[in-house]
Amino acid sequence: MKLFLKKSLLSLSLSLAVAMASPKAVVMDFGAVDTLQALDATDLIVALPKGNLPTYLQSLDWSHAEDSGGMKSPDLAKFKEMPIDLIVISPRLGNQVETLSEYAPVLNFTVDSDHYLESVSENITQLAKLADREQAADRALKAVTDEIAQIQAEIAKSDQQALVVIHNDGKLMATPTSGSAKFIHNFLGVKNAEKMPKEGRQAADLPYLTSVAPDLIFVIDRSAAIGSTPMDQEQVEKSLIIPLNEALDKEVKMVYLDPTLWYLSGNGLISIVKEAQEIKAALKE
Numbered sequence: 696m697k698l699f700l701k702k703s704l705l706s707l708s709l710s711l712a713v714a715m716a717s718p719k720a721v722v723m724d725f726g727a728v729d730t731l732q733a734l735d736a737t738d739l740i741v742a743l744p745k746g747n748l749p750t751y752l753q754s755l756d757w758s759h760a761e762d763s764g765g766m767k768s769p770d771l772a773k774f775k776e777m778p779i780d781l782i783v784i785s786p787r788l789g790n791q792v793e794t795l796s797e798y799a800p801v802l803n804f805t806v807d808s809d810h811y812l813e814s815v816s817e818n819i820t821q822l823a824k825l826a827d828r829e830q831a832a833d834r835a836l837k838a839v840t841d842e843i844a845q846i847q848a849e850i851a852k853s854d855q856q857a858l859v860v861i862h863n864d865g866k867l868m869a870t871p872t873s874g875s876a877k878f879i880h881n882f883l884g885v886k887n888a889e890k891m892p893k894e895g896r897q898a899a900d901l902p903y904l905t906s907v908a909p910d911l912i913f914v915i916d917r918s919a920a921i922g923s924t925p926m927d928q929e930q931v932e933k934s935l936i937i938p939l940n941e942a943l944d945k946e947v948k949m950v951y952l953d954p955t956l957w958y959l960s961g962n963g964l965i966s967i968v969k970e971a972q973e974i975k976a977a978l979k980e
Contacts, residue, residue, distance in 0.1 A: 718739060718781055718825055719741045719777075719778055719779060719780050719781070720779070720781040720782065720783055721740075721741060721742040721743070721763050721769075721774065721781070721783070722740050722742075722743050722763075723744060723782065723784045723785060723787075724783050724784060724785035724804040724962075725743075725749055725752060725785075725959055725960035725961075726785070726804060726818075726961050726962035727783045727804045727818070727822060727963060728743055728752060729960065729963035729964060729966050730818075730819050730823075730963040730964045730965070731822060732965060733835055733964035733965050734822070734823060734826055734828040734831050734832060734835065735828070735831070736826035736828055737755070738759070739825070740757075740760050741777055741779065742760055742762065742763035742779075743760055743762075744766045744769075745757060745762040745763075746762065746765060747766050748955075749956055749959045749966075750955045750956070751956060751960075761773060766959070767787050769791070771794070771798070774795075774798045774799075779798055779799040780799055780800070781801075781802060782799045782802070783802045783804050783822070784802070784803055785803075786803070802821065802822075806818065806874070806962045808877040808878065808881070809877070811877070811882045812840070812882070815962050815967065816836055819835075819836060819963075820836075832964075839964060839967060839968055842968055842971070843883075843967070843968070846883065846971045846972070846975045847883055849975055849978075849979075850883055850884045850885055850975060853885075853978045855886065855911055855978055856886045856887065856908075856909055856910050856911070857879065857885050857886065857887070857888055857909055857911040857913055858888045858899075858911070858913070859871060859873065859875055859876040859913045859915065860912055860913070860915070861896070861914075861916075862914055862917060862926040863917040864924075865926075867898070867900075867914075867926075867931070867935075868896040868898060869889065869896065869897040869898070870896055870915075871889040872893065872894050872895075874961075875913075875957055876892075878970065879913065879974055883974055885911075885974060888907045888908060888909035888911075899912075901935060901939060904935070904939050905942045905943060908943050910947060911947070911948050911977060911978070912947060912949045913950050913952055914949060914950065914952060915957045915958055916951065916952075916954040916958070917954070919954040919955075920954040920957075920958035921958075926951075928949070928951060932949065936949050952973060953969075953973060956969055956973075957970065
């Protein structure tokens with residue numbers, strides 16, 4: 696069956712229709728990978744960044760697929776050797792769209808975090824059309840939407856206020872307006888401890904955290920996700936959380952999120968639910 700894939704280069708505001716039969720894809724975005732997994736269509740994947748696989752995808756058999764190189768550094772020499780109908784990328788490769796387009800049409804699996812569910816649903820629907828799994832995608836999206844609605848209802852009952860921080864190379868930075876923060880606060884409904892969130896990052900030191908006074912601190916460890924030295928959780932507890940508790944006269948809980956899920960993936964049929972469940976569990980503890 697021939698399918699018509701609308702290739703949306705959202706970052707460049709370009710689109711075109713590409714007709715293809717038995718399409719084969721290089722998938723550089725793990726949200727797209729887990730969406731194809733949920734739709735039982737991983738056979739379409741001829742290559743993916745095997746060296747960066749998130750933990751939740753490592754148990755699958757990827758022997759049929761080539762290693763496409765790093766998430767930010769695709770192996771273009773290998774691209775020349777493979778029959779490719781489509782390249783699916785994340786925003787990390789947004790500045791390489793023109794180069795990648797020389798090998799195959801490019802679908803940018805980016806997400807509008809201010810219109811999250813609509814944006815994610817559009818991406819998933821596009822992949823489903825490519826994989827000839829539209830009915831399965833409709834069912835999966837409904838199941839995801841229903842589960843998320845239940846999680847949102849549970850979260851709405853909590854008065855706990857949270858702050859999202861990222862760890863990188865020994866430094867903690869508050870990111871109250873990042874994509875992950877918008878997913879947690881705007882989409883899931885967790886109350887934001889930062890009442891005046893600003894774009895960019897703020898050093899998550901004791902004075903700042905004391906002024907924000909969060910009940911929860913969600914940590915996304917970039918260093919751990921990319922294979923560098925992870926955050927020393929015990930040291931951070933001793934040097935930052937204990938003094939913070941004393942300053943605020945309350946117990947602030949630091950929640951270490953799955954770094955490979957939150958930093959390397961997201962926005963797929965599987966990863967959306969995994970992330971939401973992780974936040975729900977943290978609020979219940």
